[in-house]
Amino acid sequence: MQHRALGDSGLQVSAITFGNWLTGGRPEDAGDCIRAALDAGITTFDTADVYGAPEFGAGETVLGDALAGRRREGLVIATKVCLPTGPGRNDRGLSRKHITESVTASLRRLRTDHIDLYQAHRHDPSTPLDETMAAFADLHRHGKIGYLGVSEWTAAQITQAHALARELRIPLVASQPQYSMLWRVIDAEVTPACARLGISHMVFSPLAQGVLAGRYRPGRTAPDDSRAKHARGGRFVGRYISQAVLAAVERLRPIAVDHDATLAQLALAWVLANPQVASAIMGASRPAQIADNVKALDLTLDDATMTRIDAALTDPEHGDLVERDPAKTAKPFDVMPAWRW
Structure with missing residues (x-):
């Protein structure tokens, strides 16, 4: 397993991080996957207070x-705060409380x-940033958090x-954005x-x-056990499931x-070839996926391969299929749909 420095700090994170967003609520699956991640040499684990089912906190x-x-x-244990974890007005956001x-x-x-790494899950425009950062600073001084991220x-x-x-x-040393071959909105500004x-x-x-893993095929119905059929995962994967994008993945x-x-x-x-990326967060529903996917660390993609990838993601009719608009960065938490409340 490769390890990389997180920002300009001395903290080393594994190049692959295990994330338990969707598996957090199924202990029989998640526990086996976490142990498989440890066996693969993964030392960094990412979660959030809002992850898991049937209730928030199950992922942690x-x-x-x-x-x-x-x-x-x-x-290295990373978690997050901001998104709603209860029905009250103070059960969310980045207030000191x-x-x-x-x-x-x-x-x-x-x-x-x-x-080790405490992250502001989204920006909170309803709380003064001074208040938020002072609260994080107090946690850092008391030894409850080591490093800060957003x-x-x-x-x-x-x-x-x-x-x-x-x-x-x-030490604010980490940013956790969405990033893939198909979603590059951070490239221009962030x-x-x-x-x-x-x-x-x-x-x-x-x-x-899962789209870039070939989980979905052009002209076929999404598998029953896929994220497209999951109540929470479906609203995220839906942006990628077009025939043009699925045909590009086949290329x-x-x-x-x-x-x-x-x-x-x-x-x-491809993601790990970006020098600004310290780690790629990978979820899994089966332990075998982890052992297979960490082999990505053995791949080196030269300039010619990068050019081929970009060409494959260009459609004769629709043009460039990659989302690059920096305005597509996720909205602050207060305009996001709540998962339960």
Whole structure:
């Protein structure tokens, strides 16, 4: 397993991070997958207080249970705060109250006394950023969090937060955006800003919700066990399931074959070729997926291969199928649909 520095800090994260967004609520699946991730050399685990079913926090609970008894010093545990975890107005956002209460609950569920990377799950325009950063600084000084990150923040928001973090002497070193061959909205603004500020990406959905793994085929119905049929996953994967995009993914298959790789391995290798990416967050519903996908670390994609990939993602009728608009960065949490409340 490769390890890479997270931003300009001394923290090393595994190049593949295990994420338990959808598997968090099924202990019988998630526990086996987490143990398989450890066996594959993965040392970094990403979750959030909002992950899991039938109730929020289940993802953290499953992760904490699966990691119990492991050498804590050898692990990097990341979780998040912001999205709604209850019906009340203070059960969400980045106020001091919600951050303080959320981190206490996360520590209990994760069965640990500190969180290595604590991330603001979305930007919160309803709370002054000074209040948010001061709350994070207090947690850092008390040893409850080691490093700070953000997820799906714009370049301007990250730059403002980083300036406050420097004043407060807390290490803001990570950004967790969505990023894949098909979704490159961070390239124009967020990535240059992060490079300038010494912030690394830990990217989610590098397989575009399974589309880049060849999970869906042109002209065929989505498999019953796929994310497209999942109540929560379906609203994310739906943006990719067009006949033009699925046909483009089929054009990627010969490129993968030429590298003796699967489509998933090719997609992960493409993401990890970006020097600003410290780690790609990979979910799994079966342990075998993990052992297979980590082989992406053995792939090296040269310039000619990168050019072939871009050509495959261009459609004669629809043109460039890659989403590049920086305005497509996820909306702040207060305009997102709540999953339960």
